[in-house]
Amino acid sequence: xxxxxxxxxxxxxxxxxxxxxxxxxxxxxxxxxxxxxxxxxxxxxxxxxxxxxxxxxxxxxxxxxxxxxxxxxxxxxxxxxxxxxxxxxxxxxxxx
Numbered sequence: 487x488x489x490x491x492x493x494x495x496x497x498x499x500x501x502x503x504x505x506x507x508x509x510x511x512x513x514x515x516x517x518x519x520x521x522x523x524x525x526x527x528x529x530x531x532x533x534x535x536x537x538x539x540x541x542x543x544x545x546x547x548x549x550x551x552x553x554x555x556x557x558x559x560x561x562x563x564x565x566x567x568x569x570x571x572x573x574x575x576x577x578x579x580x581x582x
Contacts, residue, residue, distance in 0.1 A: 487581050495570055502566045505541075508534035509559045538562075 511531045514520040520527050538559075545558040 491573065491578050491581070495573060498566050498570050498573075501538075501541075502563055504534060505538050505559050505562055505566075508538045 508531075511520065511527075511534055515522050515527070515531060520531075522528050522531060541562055542558045545561050546556070549558060549561065
């Protein structure tokens with residue numbers, strides 16, 4: 487059971503990092519620092535967008551329109567951190 491809890495915690499951590507990387511790639515591409523015509527840059531951006539967009543889309547529907555500011559990655563990271571804390575403080579002690 488400890489291995490399963492460790493796996494879930496690790497997946498949540500990796501997904502948090504994927505959201506952070508997707509945001510950074512998006513910002514760098516938006517400001518023209520990264521050239522999205524480069525095949526590798528485009529492939530990385532597309533990969534992280536496809537990985538994070540299914541979780542970000544429902545959050546974007548709920549959040550109000552703030553113009554050009556997208557707070558959905560911040561909300562998702564907070565939710566992922568809350569899930570990790572819940573896993574470590576509530577579920578893990580109950581199972582062990």
